[in-house]
Amino acid sequence: MNSEEIAMLCANMSLTEKDGPVQRLHTDLRTVGIQRMALCLVGKVITNKMVNREAFLGLIGRIWQVEEGLEVEVVRHNIFTFHFHSIGDRRHVLEDGTWTFDGALIVLAEPAGKGAIEDLRFDCSKFGVQTHCVPLVCMTKEIGRFLGGMVREVVEVDVGKSRECSGKFLRVRMRIDVNIPLRWCLRVDVMRDGEETVMVLPYECLPNHCFRCGRIGHSTQNCPNPTLRMEAGGGEDLPFGASLRAFGPEKLVGQKGRRGNNFNRNSSVRYAQEKTVERKCGDATVTSVGRGEHGVFGY
Helix, strand or coil, X not given: CXXXXXXXXXXXXXXXXXXXXXXXXXXXXXXXXXXXXXXXXXXXXXXXXXXXXXXXXXXXXXXXXXXXXXXXXXXXXXXXXEEECCHHHHHHHHHCCCEEECCEEEEEECCCCXXXXXXXXXXXXXXXXXXXXXXXXXXXXXXXXXXXXXXXXEEEECCCCCCCCCCCCEEEEEEEECCCCCCCEEEECCCCCCCCEEEECCEECCCCECCCCCCECCCCCCCCCHHHHHHCCCCCCCCCCXXXXXXXXXXXXXXXXXXXXXXXXCCCCCEECCEEEEEEECCEEEEEEECCCCCCCCC
């Protein structure tokens, strides 16, 4: 009997006095449990396929570069708990990036209260989003935050030495709702004169997604929307195609240590490209982004 069957059984049970009185947990025992939960994260791999658990359990600690130990437990279908041995490792994994496994997004959640996993919502993940075709008048931190807010909650706007935006595009880190289609453009009346400017949104380290409906978690061939499947013909330009995938992020050259958010240092430091690493585990080939010693966004 798996955990889902046990949960359903408990939900359908009728408790009576014969099952014993309600007992209150001792404060010291609860305190120990809260301290352990403070080192815990719960994650879900967003895919319509069953994850190769053997490969996942064997590789996730190395992908994350955990320094002081990690215990991983399977909860149910593509949901896992991660028990870290240090708060630093937990903070690094939670804050430093968008994580993928075999091309599928890993969404992490922090347990709260008594830590009921069934109450967690795996609906948001942090992404680095570039905004292209931006007029020069819009290359400011405040406008970058405004434009990012048109998509979702902004975490940080990339700036250079001048503390303003520079370069070919705006770059914003934000939390994206993984349950809705990706936004591929912004339509803005910059000068309030009725003339529309269309700005394109490529996503950094974008996981597997559907080129037809724009949702993360299934491939184009397995799109659950039958209307979109019938409309698709051979060789057509799909609305959420490869142009949604941005190059980057890149890693800082010469900076030691894996920790730290280097988001705002990319305008003044030389970079080296990320490496994609393929590992064999059983019959599966697992592809992950190599972080090495350096990392921007922690990808």
